[in-house]
Amino acid sequence: MNIIAESLSKNYKRKNLPDIKxxxxxxxxxxxxxxxxxxxxxxxxxxxxxxxxxxxxxxxSGKLYIDGVDCFAGDDKYLCxxxxxxxxxxxxxxxxxxxxxxxxxxxxxxWNEKNIKLNQAQNIxxxxxxxxxxxxxxxxLSGGExxxxxxxxxxxxxxxxxFADEPTGNLDRITGLEIEKLLFESSSETGxxxxxxxxxxxxxxxxxxxxxxxxxxxxx
Ligand SMILES: Nc1ncnc2c1ncn2[C@@H]1O[C@H](COP(=O)(O)OP(=O)(O)OP(=O)(O)O)[C@@H](O)[C@H]1O
Ligand SMILES: [Mg+2]
Numbered sequence: 001m002n003i004i005a006e007s008l009s010k011n012y013k014r015k016n017l018p019d020i021k022x023x024x025x026x027x028x029x030x031x032x033x034x035x036x037x038x039x040x041x042x043x044x045x046x047x048x049x050x051x052x053x054x055x056x057x058x059x060x061s062g063k064l065y066i067d068g069v070d071c072f073a074g075d076d077k078y079l080c081x082x083x084x085x086x087x088x089x090x091x092x093x094x095x096x097x098x099x100x101x102x103x104x105x106x107x108x109x110x111w112n113e114k115n116i117k118l119n120q121a122q123n124i125x126x127x128x129x130x131x132x133x134x135x136x137x138x139x140x141l142s143g144g145e146x147x148x149x150x151x152x153x154x155x156x157x158x159x160x161x162x163f164a165d166e167p168t169g170n171l172d173r174i175t176g177l178e179i180e181k182l183l184f185e186s187s188s189e190t191g192x193x194x195x196x197x198x199x200x201x202x203x204x205x206x207x208x209x210x211x212x213x214x215x216x217x218x219x220x
Contacts, residue, residue, distance in 0.1 A: 001067045001086060001160045001193055003030040003053060008062035010048050022048045023059065024216040030209070032067075032160075035187055035194045037204035040213030046197045047165055049213065053195060054089050054163045055079045066161070084109070088154030088192075090164040090183070094146045096138040096153070103134040106152045117156065124152045128182060144175035151182060161193045162186070168198070177203070 008026040011019040022045045030036055038046050051057040052064065055071060064071045071082060096105045106121040107114040125131040128148040130141070138146050147167055154162060164183055168176030180196065180203050187194035196207070204210050212219045 002032045003161070003193065003195075004028075004063075004065040005053070006063040006065070008049070008052060008059045008064065010045075010052065010057075011060045022216050023052075026062070026216075026218055028211060028218060030193060030195065033187075033191045033193055034208040035184060035206075036196065037207035037210045038195055038197045038213065039199065039204055039210060044213040045216045046213055050163050050165050050195060050197055054087055055083045056089070084157065086157075086160045088157060088159035088162045090147075090150050090154045090162070090167045092166040092169040094138070094150035096146060096149055098138055101135050101137055102130065102141070102149050105138065105149060106156055109153065109156055121152070121156060124155050125149075127186075128152050142175075143171050144179060147171060147175075147179050148182065151179070151186070155186060158190070159192060161195070164194070164196045166197045166199070168200075176200070 005026050005028050008023055009021070010023040011021050013019055026049065038050060040046050052059050058072055066086070071079065074082070097108065100108065103121055103125065106125065107117060110117045122131060122134065125134055128151055130145050130148050133141055133145060138149065141149065162183065167183065168179050171179060177200070180198060180200065183194060183196060184206065198204055
């Protein structure tokens with residue numbers, strides 16, 4: 001799916017102070033199946049932008065088109081359905097449910113069809129290399145393994161777009177590289193669009209395109 005941002009802006013209100021302008025008239029186009037590295041210094045607005053692209057937050061102004069559909073013209077229920085159908089999101093910290101086993105965590109987004117999806121969930125766990133952990137709890141896994149589980153959970157819906165916001169932030173360099181490689185491979189295999197926030201220049205150079213943010217704007 002392709003993604004077009006048209007003059008996206010996001011302001012946060014502050015009491016008795018001027019609004020903070022976090023995103024300032026952002027424009028870009030991401031083509032279907034492209035791998036994008038989103039880079040920029042801390043505070044540049046990367047997380048704010050990727051949350052809006054992932055339909056988890058609304059912009060203050062501007063438009064976002066996914067495959068030509070003006071997403072924010074829809075209500076919250078529409079955004080929720082669109083997200084569930086098309087989008088996989090991997091966070092900096094995995095957000096796995098500690099009281100559910102690994103396989104249950106992967107099945108959570110599709111809980112009402114968990115029996116039908118069990119095989120698929122196991123295949124994905126095998127692909128990300130942690131099938132042997134399926135009946136264990138997240139707390140028993142290493143940081144890298146937990147993040148692999150979070151990637152598996154993001155893939156269970158066969159998303160056409162994967163967003164990952166510094167998925168390697170809590171990992172050592174080597175494990176982090178493996179996780180980023182896994183996301184790249186998964187995107188290549190399925191033809192899904194990937195937007196990855198990364199500080200790794202080597203990996204960014206392998207992306208189809210780098211979107212660099214500075215102070216809420218895109219540097220071209
Ligand atoms: N809910 C909020 N209310 C007010 N300001 C916010 C809010 N969320 C983010 N900001 C501000 O927006 C700016 C951009 O934040 P954002 O988290 O998008 O940056 P980032 O590029 O992801 O940084 P990092 O690399 O540290 O994760 C920061 O100055 C931050 O303080
Ligand atoms: Mg961030």
